[in-house]
Amino acid sequence: MDLFEYQGKQYFARYGIPVSPGDAADTVEDAVAIAERIGYPVVVKAQVQVGGRGKAGGIKLADDAESVRLHADNILGMDIKGHVVRRLWIERASDIEEEYYASFTLDRSKKLHLGMLSAEGGVEIEAVPDDKIAKVWVDPTVGLTEARTRDWVAAANLNPRAVEGVVSILQKLYTCYIEGDATLAEINPLILRPDGSVHALDAKVSLDDAAFYRHEEVWGDFQGLEPIDEREREATEKDLQYVGLGGTVGIIANGAGLAMSTVDIVTQVGGAAANFLDIGGGANADRMADALTVINNDPSVKAIFINIFGGITRGDEIANGIVQAMQRVELKAPLVVRLDGTNAAEGHAILDANQSDLLIKQPDMLSAARKAVEIAAGG
Amino acid sequence: MAIWLTKDSKVVVQGLTGSQGRFYGLRNRDYGTNIVAGVNPKKAGEDVEGIPIYATVRDAVEQAGADVSFVIVPARFAADATLEAAAAGVKLVITVTEHIPAHDQARMYNTLKHEYPDVRLIGPNCAGILSPGQANVGFTPTEVAMAGPVGVVSRSGTLAYQALYELTAQGIGQSTCVGIGGDPVPGTSFIDTLAAFEKDPETKAIVLIGEIGGTAEEEAAEFIADNVKKPVVAYIAGVTAPPGKKMGHAGAIVTRGKGTAKAKMDALTAAGVKVAQNPTEIGGLVAESLA
Numbered sequence: 294m295d296l297f298e299y300q301g302k303q304y305f306a307r308y309g310i311p312v313s314p315g316d317a318a319d320t321v322e323d324a325v326a327i328a329e330r331i332g333y334p335v336v337v338k339a340q341v342q343v344g345g346r347g348k349a350g351g352i353k354l355a356d357d358a359e360s361v362r363l364h365a366d367n368i369l370g371m372d373i374k375g376h377v378v379r380r381l382w383i384e385r386a387s388d389i390e391e392e393y394y395a396s397f398t399l400d401r402s403k404k405l406h407l408g409m410l411s412a413e414g415g416v417e418i419e420a421v422p423d424d425k426i427a428k429v430w431v432d433p434t435v436g437l438t439e440a441r442t443r444d445w446v447a448a449a450n451l452n453p454r455a456v457e458g459v460v461s462i463l464q465k466l467y468t469c470y471i472e473g474d475a476t477l478a479e480i481n482p483l484i485l486r487p488d489g490s491v492h493a494l495d496a497k498v499s500l501d502d503a504a505f506y507r508h509e510e511v512w513g514d515f516q517g518l519e520p521i522d523e524r525e526r527e528a529t530e531k532d533l534q535y536v537g538l539g540g541t542v543g544i545i546a547n548g549a550g551l552a553m554s555t556v557d558i559v560t561q562v563g564g565a566a567a568n569f570l571d572i573g574g575g576a577n578a579d580r581m582a583d584a585l586t587v588i589n590n591d592p593s594v595k596a597i598f599i600n601i602f603g604g605i606t607r608g609d610e611i612a613n614g615i616v617q618a619m620q621r622v623e624l625k626a627p628l629v630v631r632l633d634g635t636n637a638a639e640g641h642a643i644l645d646a647n648q649s650d651l652l653i654k655q656p657d658m659l660s661a662a663r664k665a666v667e668i669a670a671g672g
Numbered sequence: 673m674a675i676w677l678t679k680d681s682k683v684v685v686q687g688l689t690g691s692q693g694r695f696y697g698l699r700n701r702d703y704g705t706n707i708v709a710g711v712n713p714k715k716a717g718e719d720v721e722g723i724p725i726y727a728t729v730r731d732a733v734e735q736a737g738a739d740v741s742f743v744i745v746p747a748r749f750a751a752d753a754t755l756e757a758a759a760a761g762v763k764l765v766i767t768v769t770e771h772i773p774a775h776d777q778a779r780m781y782n783t784l785k786h787e788y789p790d791v792r793l794i795g796p797n798c799a800g801i802l803s804p805g806q807a808n809v810g811f812t813p814t815e816v817a818m819a820g821p822v823g824v825v826s827r828s829g830t831l832a833y834q835a836l837y838e839l840t841a842q843g844i845g846q847s848t849c850v851g852i853g854g855d856p857v858p859g860t861s862f863i864d865t866l867a868a869f870e871k872d873p874e875t876k877a878i879v880l881i882g883e884i885g886g887t888a889e890e891e892a893a894e895f896i897a898d899n900v901k902k903p904v905v906a907y908i909a910g911v912t913a914p915p916g917k918k919m920g921h922a923g924a925i926v927t928r929g930k931g932t933a934k935a936k937m938d939a940l941t942a943a944g945v946k947v948a949q950n951p952t953e954i955g956g957l958v959a960e961s962l963a
Contacts (some may be wrong), residue, residue, distance in 0.1 A: 343953045355906060356953075398773055401856050401886040401923070404781050418927055432787060449728055476774055503922065504773035519869050529838070534920040538912075549854060549920025550828020553909040558950050560912045571920040574829070576809065603801065604813045604833045634811045652707060658834075 294500045301496025302513050305363075307511070308469035310462055310480075315384025319637040323357050324365035328497075334386040337364040341376035344417060354386055387494060390656045391452055391508040392482035394418055395463060396497075399472040399670045406470070408433040408463065409447040414482035437467045439670045457485070460489030474504035499660075524568065524591050533570060533582040540565025541669040542586035542634035543597040545581075545625065547606040548573050555600045556657060564666030567594045572579060574605035581614020582621060589622050599630045600658060608632050608640030616647045627651045627668055631661035673874040674803030675823070676764055676792065677740065683821040684729060684738035684762070686753045688743040690722050690835055695909060696744060696768075701842040701898045703814050705807040709736040729760035742773065742800070742809045743767040750796060751776040767859070772920070777857035779831070784859065793859025795819045797922065799829030799851030802836075807889035812836070812849060819847015819913075823869035825862055826881035827854050827888075827921070828943060831951060835879050838955035847875040852918030854883070854921030854958055861875045870900050875891035877953055877961045880945070882936055884923045889936035893943040903961035907948040908933045919963040 296304060302312040314331050317340070318324040328335045336371040339351030346352050351373050353364035361383070371378045395478035399408040408429040415419045427449035430439045442460050451459060462483065471477040479497040486492060505512055513556050528535030534549065542559050544566050546552035559566045568591065574583050601611050611632060618624075628651060632640045644654060653668075655661035675857030677800045683700070688710025698721055700705040709732035710720055716727035726732040731742060743750060743765060750769035755764045769955070772780075777796065784791055794801055798812010798827035805819035812830060816837040822844055826832035829851055832867055850865050852858045862880060882889035889908065896904055909932040913919050915926040926932050937947050946957045 307808065391916070399856060400776060401888070402891065406778065406780060432782050433775065434782045465763060471775060474773055474775055501774045503771040507773070536914070536919060538915045539943050544828075548828060548830025549924055550826070550832075550881070550909050551830035553828075553883060553913060553919050553924065554831060554834075554907075554951055556913070557909060557911045561950060569917075569963065570917055589871070601831045602833050602837070604829060605811045631838060634816060657952060659950060 294502055294512070294515060295516060296500065297342060297380070297473055298338065298496050299340055302493065304402035304432040304473060304498050305493055305496050308473065310465045310574040311490070313387055313492065314495070315363050315382055318365065318381045318383055319379065321362055321365040324381050324383050325361050328355065328361045328577065331383070331385050332375035334662040335361060336386050337361060337368060338384070339368045339371060339373060339378040339380045340371050340382055341378055342467060343374045343376045346373060348395055351378065351532050353564060354401070357392055364667060365451050387489050387492060388483060389484045390487050391455065391485040393451060393455070393485070394421065394481045395460070395466060395483045396477065396479035396481070397467055398477045403430055405434060408437070408445065408467070410445060410451055410463070412451050418481065431467070433471070437464065454489050455485040455491055458489070460515070462491055462493070466629045472641065474501045474507060476501050524587060525564070527590065528570065528587045531587065533572060533587065535587065536569040538566050538568050541593055541595040542665050543567045543574060543591060543594040544600070545570050545584045545588060545597065545655050546578055546600040547602065548574065551600060551602055555598065558662045559598065559666060561665050562659070564669055566663070567591055576606050577610045578614035578617055581611050582618040585618035586614065586622055589625055594626050594666040596626050597628045598661060599628055600661065601632045601656060603633070603634030603636055606635070608634060608636040611642060612640035612643035614641060615652070619647070619649060619651070623649050627653055629653045629661050629665040629668065631655050644664060673872055675868040677801045677803045677807050677848065678775045679704065679706070679806040681740045681864055682706050682708045682738050683740045683742055683809055684711060684732040684736065685742045685744065686711045686729065686757065687743065688723060689715050689725060690745065691757060693744040697742065697783050698828060700742070700808050703808045706823060708732070710740050710808060717956055723897045727875070729757045729762060733760045733762060734780045738762060738926045739876060740809065741766065743769060745769060747771040751780040754780055754793060758784055758791040760867050760939035763791055765791060765793045766800050767802055768798055768808055768810050769795070770797040772855065774856050777855060780915065781857050794850065795853045795859060798853030799832055799854040801851065804846050810851065812851065817849065818845040819912070820847065821874060821962065822879060823872065824849040824877040824879045825865040826851055826874065827883050828881060828909060830879045831907070834847055834951045835907070836955050838952060839879070839958060842955040843958050844958055847872060854885065856923045862888050863895045866892060866895055866900055870902060875902065877905065877958055879958060880904055880906040882908045883921070883924050884907065884913050884919065884926050884933050885931040887931065890939040892941035893945065896945060897943040904945045905948060905954055905957040905961060907951055907954055908936045908946045
């Protein structure tokens, strides 16, 4: 789960990382009320999970109620790279002397946590030359000591006035990253103010969905605010792994790898997938029927490609699910089915006993992909 | 010959008394795997279809001679269960459990590295390991496999099954199929598995199945160029995956331009690996390599 800036700042605050006073607003009136309460000048910031908000006009400084009203009105509803702004974060404006970058993430290659610190903040970290980034690799069984943090900060050559504040924030950020089960905890920019204090001016936090059970109370509040694809929402409710794509061939496969491969092969033979959908290992008839319902509700789908290789998943269960779904919902697009692996023969027998014009079997993945693409193209 | 798991392996199932553990434990036993024990502190002294249950993995090691553990327990217990197996003296731990938090995975990996350096962890979030004709631990459907000269290593379960199927359809058998899993911190890497297949005298060719996310395939390519003489055929899933989206597996995500299928395919091709454009091509490319 990726947090919005305001959620990230609330999360930071739980771990003692200094952030500006502020609040979230969904309406112009709320924005003005918050600004009046925290005092001017304020910054009005679009809450979208995409970079380049500032350039797109989604971050504005306001000195009085009138300009808060103007900017809030402009920014709410604004489309920033396909993300519609539904919420604003209003915070007290900060005087900035210098901008730094700090983050923790997992280095999958070294299998250690990676801390990055740079004196060149406020820009995407990818744009910062590698020799300007001080890195520290942390073994989770050892942790990040204060002495190591100091060495790390020294390597980043920050303004000496910032050192104490940055050491303190990095220690807290590591705690937030570890105890908070984040897969990314990033502050960009981390600012030095004229009074010498150091402060998180932005927050980018990704939480590990697998750790939800440890944080239900806090993370529960973060859920449901992300403006996800309507199809994705429906699939998530049914506990299906779904990613919306832009094409016309609906995809249902078992296993993430096979589902990805199915999307690829549809593209290879000249089509475009409408979605990625993994019904998971051990899927039964109900799950198959759920998956078909989700895909069938997508108006852009012109053909549905069901690609199953039974391992944990049994072919007869899949076939029963297809038959049940065909009885339960009125299919808007034909099904192209490829079924191999565990109990495939039983599955084929079930499908053969329930023949329909909307049910087309194919012997392998490639021919099934071609057939689905041909149908989607109106052939 | 097979790598790591053979007909002589004695397997303890942590989770045998749960519904999933029972289903796969018994299925694996039916295939001929020597399942010697299950573990459940509350059910010690009982049995599951004749397989004795012990209170701890240590008891299973000492009393039943277990040297391999199959961990199939819920995610919140899986890291501890894996470490318990290592502490008990098991040398191969196969953890199939999905959704272990990433930080737990990192802690588990580094604890094993420091405290139990001779223990091999396969997984988590993997299909397990199958040595056709000898033993199977995990989910892999054995119907599509047969014994022979090809080593298979894959992050994805279903794509490994698909590869076994394509190979078997060509009349080409497999030495061992290793599912290293789809999580961000796998205990066993492509490189570990490639090195074992390279050393195994009966493995004549290797199939590597990767997917988007991380740089394990690029690292494997580098290793292959320097260390692997046997022919390698690869397939990478996720060519068309949108960036920033988790494609089912926790580890299958293109982050900030890193971990794309194209970068992996390019690296493997540069290392002399034949890269299949779709899973069906794997069988033919391996047949050519062995010809």
